[in-house]
Amino acid sequence: MDGEQARSFEIRAVPVPEALGAPDSREFEAMAEVAALVEESVWGHRTFAWGPASLLPRYRDDRYQPMRAFAAWEGDRCVGRVECEWELSDGAETLDLAIGVLPDARRRGIGTALLEAARGLAADLGRDILTGMSDVAAPALEAPGARLEARDGSGSIPASDPGAAFATHHGFRLAQLERMSGQPLAGRAEEFSAASEAAEAAAADDPARYRIVTWVDHAPDHLVEGMAIAQAAMSTDPPAGESTYDVQQWDAARVRATEEQSIASGRTCLFAAAVLDDDVVAGFTELSVPGDSSATFQWSTIVLEPHRGHRLGMRLKLANLVQLHRVAPERTDVYTWNADENEHMLAINVALGYRVLGLSALWQRDDVAGADSAGTGATNGS
Structure with missing residues (x-):
């Protein structure tokens, strides 16, 4: 037309x-x-x-x-x-x-x-630079025909998927694939509690002496500065494939502002952080519990580079799942997105019981003012 x-x-x-x-x-x-x-x-x-x-x-x-x-x-x-x-x-x-x-x-x-x-x-x-996501549910991943693969990771999506077809037609390139996974929660409170206790017992001999601190919505005042450092690392440390991520600048004020926004949005946010005696935050994980859904979302998880190798990722996630069952026992599932090449985090998720429900494609276009974008269609998700 x-x-x-x-x-x-x-x-x-x-x-x-x-x-x-x-x-x-x-x-x-x-x-x-x-x-x-x-x-x-x-x-x-x-x-x-x-x-x-x-x-x-x-x-x-x-x-x-x-x-x-x-x-x-x-x-x-x-x-x-x-x-x-x-x-x-x-x-x-x-x-x-x-x-x-x-x-x-x-x-x-x-x-x-x-x-x-x-x-x-x-x-x-x-x-x-323009970036955007499109989603492909697991059944649609089996569509016949040409496939699109990201540079890193092992997954691929059908080139015929509506989101992929729209993105490529308009000059976007596939920069990264993320696995979208879900984990059932029902009836697992005792399982998570026992696993967390075992992980803490195994960590007792670690000379680094990381302690796991949990909270709901508001970080303790003495940890806010450490959380700002860890939040900033979320924009630089996770695998990025061929995508461009803007480096985020965080301070205590931004941590508090983000907490305020989540509360205003009707979301309860559960945190678990690995902390040293001098209040250095070595890593954290966050679960978002929306007020208008029965689901829970696993948001950021990071262990800062100097503190890796102590099995903190599993300890953090288990501690927060225990907290979730205590704070919101009615929740039935947790959903999360991870870079397809993030083998370490994916291994933790598989051990916790996550299963793949689909893939999310991250698209990037670097010449916003460049080539004409004539065509038709629409992406199929965000």
Whole structure:
């Protein structure tokens, strides 16, 4: 199709309301619903989607990682959206996108138009690199035909997958694959407790004397500076494949601001940290417990390089699973994403009972102002 005459849709920025349930929040809530429906089209459920109540505090907080969105409308119906997020730390150069179009509205140029809106924002911000994710559930991984592989890791995805086809058509390259895995929790409280006790007993002879400290939502004051250092390392230490990650600058204020945002989003965050006697944080792990879902999400886990080789990763995860059963015993599953080449962390997850549910592809385009992006289609998730 060519020109405005063939366009049956409109792209416009999504207003960020002060609160939900008001007339001026309709477009924001519709955008969040489209995102959930796109997730459902990939996974068969919307467990991984952020509801509007979880999203709104993120959009209203511009201190460290601002977010903006554009939505596609056919009359009064929202049929697609692109969410844009960027890091404000010095030297940051990427704009991260989550693009999705409803299945019955694809192949009309809506995804292309949303991408163009995001490119315009990138140009306004002076960002040279676009990144984004697409998801492929396990059954769809078996689709016949050509495959796409990342440089590192052993996985691959079908080139015919809607997200992959859209990304490659628009000049993105496959920078990394992540395994999306799930772990059942029901009936395992005693198992995790016994395993954690055994891991702590085995660590008693370690002369380094790392102790495991757990907390809910707010880090103890004496550990905030150490947590800032560990959080900053999350943007530099994990395997990055061929992707560009902006180095994040953290201090105590950002740690506290992130805690505030999670609470405002209705999420309970559980932490376990490995700590030395001088309050040095050697590593930590975080579980996010959303208020609008029965699931739990394994977020950051890191052991800083000088402290590796002490089996801290397993100790941290076990301690936090014990804490999860104590704080939120009704939770049924934990979900996590790991770089396909991160063999050490994947081995820990397999030992804990995680199984692969799909792959997430990280796409990158380095010439935002470059080649024309004409075409049609839409990514299939975020």
